[in-house]
Amino acid sequence: MPVLGFVVALPGEARTLSQQRLDFEATHALPGGHWIGVSGAGPERAHRAARKLLDQNVDALISWGCAGALKEDLQPGHLVIPECILSANHEPLVPDRSWHQAFLDTIPTHLTHHTGTLLESRSVIKTADEKSRLQSATGALAIDMESAAIARLAKAENIPFLVIRSIADDALMNFPEAINQSLNPRGDVRMGALLLGLLRRPQDLPGLIQLGRSFALALTTLRAVRDAQNTHFSLKGR
Numbered sequence: 001m002p003v004l005g006f007v008v009a010l011p012g013e014a015r016t017l018s019q020q021r022l023d024f025e026a027t028h029a030l031p032g033g034h035w036i037g038v039s040g041a042g043p044e045r046a047h048r049a050a051r052k053l054l055d056q057n058v059d060a061l062i063s064w065g066c067a068g069a070l071k072e073d074l075q076p077g078h079l080v081i082p083e084c085i086l087s088a089n090h091e092p093l094v095p096d097r098s099w100h101q102a103f104l105d106t107i108p109t110h111l112t113h114h115t116g117t118l119l120e121s122r123s124v125i126k127t128a129d130e131k132s133r134l135q136s137a138t139g140a141l142a143i144d145m146e147s148a149a150i151a152r153l154a155k156a157e158n159i160p161f162l163v164i165r166s167i168a169d170d171a172l173m174n175f176p177e178a179i180n181q182s183l184n185p186r187g188d189v190r191m192g193a194l195l196l197g198l199l200r201r202p203q204d205l206p207g208l209i210q211l212g213r214s215f216a217l218a219l220t221t222l223r224a225v226r227d228a229q230n231t232h233f234s235l236k237g238r
Contacts, residue, residue: 005053006036006064007046007150010187012215013065014038016222024186027052034058039146041187043122046146050153060099060160063147066168066218067118068125070135070143077217079111079225080142080165082118085151093151096160103162108228111221116141118163120148124183126175135171142167164225166218169211176204179211 008014014022017036022028025048027037035056039049050061067080074080081104085093107113119140125131134143147163154161169175178197182189198204 001033002059003057004034004060004062005050005056005058006030006034006062007049007053007146008036008038008065009041009046009146010065011038012219013222016219016226017064025049027056040185041124042145042185043120043149045186046149047153050150054153054157054159058159060096060162061150061154062161063144063150063163063165064222065144065146065165066215066222067142067144067165068131068169069141069167069171070119070131070138071141072171074114074141074167075112075170076167076214077112077221078167079107079113079221080118080163080167081107081113081115082142082147082163082165083115084117085148085163086117086119086138086140087148087152088120088122091148091152093148093155095151095162099160099162103164106228108224111224114141118147118165119143121145124175124180126180128172128174131171164222166221166225168215168218170214173211173214174207176207176211177201178204178208 011022018030022038024038024040027035030036035053035058037049037053039045117140119138121143125143151161178201181197182193
C-alpha cells in the first residue's frame with residue numbers, strides 16, 4: 001500500500017486523524033503506515049512540513065484541515081475537494097485526477113461537498129469584504145494558506161497530491177477583533193491576549209462563540225471522512 005503524508009496546519013485539525021499528542025514542526029506515524037506533519041499556518045511552514053514527510057519516503061501528499069469559504073453557498077462543515085488550487089501568483093495546480101475522482105466516490109452521502117477552485121492566501125482572510133473581493137476576482141469557492149505550497153512541492157517531486165478541506169468560516173463571517181489580536185504567526189491563539197481582548201471588547205463574544213461552533217462543525221466533518229476511509233486513504237484509481 002502506498003504511504004501517504006498528511007500536512008496539517010494546527011494540532012486541533014491533526015486530532016481528527018490521531019489522538020496522540022502532536023507537536024508543531026514534527027512528523028508522527030499514523031495507522032496504516034502513513035505519516036502526519038503539523039506545520040503551523042502559512043505556506044512556508046507547510047512546505048517545510050511536506051519536505052520532512054518526503055524524507056519519510058511517503059508516496060503522495062494530502063493537504064488536510066480547514067478552509068474559509070469565499071462563496072456564500074458554502075457553510076461550516078461542508079467539504080471542499082478542489083479540482084484546482086490557484087496559487088497567489090495565479091498558477092493553477094491540479095491534483096491527480098484519478099485519485100481525486102476515486103476519493104469523491106468514497107465521501108459519505110450525508111456530507112455536502114464541493115469541487116472547483118481553492119485559492120491560496122499568504123495571510124488570514126478576516127473579513128467578509130475581503131472574501132467577497134477575492135471571490136469576484138478569482139471565482140474561487142474557498143481559501144487556505146497551505147495547500148498550494150504542498151501542491152507545488154508535490155509537482156516538483158512528481159508525486160500525486162490531494163486536498164481535503166472542511167469549511168470553518170463562511171463567506172459572511174467577520175473574525176472578531178479579539179481573535180485577530182490574539183493569533184500568533186503559526187496560527188496559535190494566545191489565550192492571555194484573547195481574554196484581554198474580550199475584556200476590552202465584550203461585544204466580540206458572540207462572534208467568538210460562532211467561530212468556535214463553526215470550527216467544531218469542520219472538525220466533525222473531517223472525522224467523518226477519516227472514519228469512512230478507515231484511516232487508509234488508499235491511492236485508489238491510480
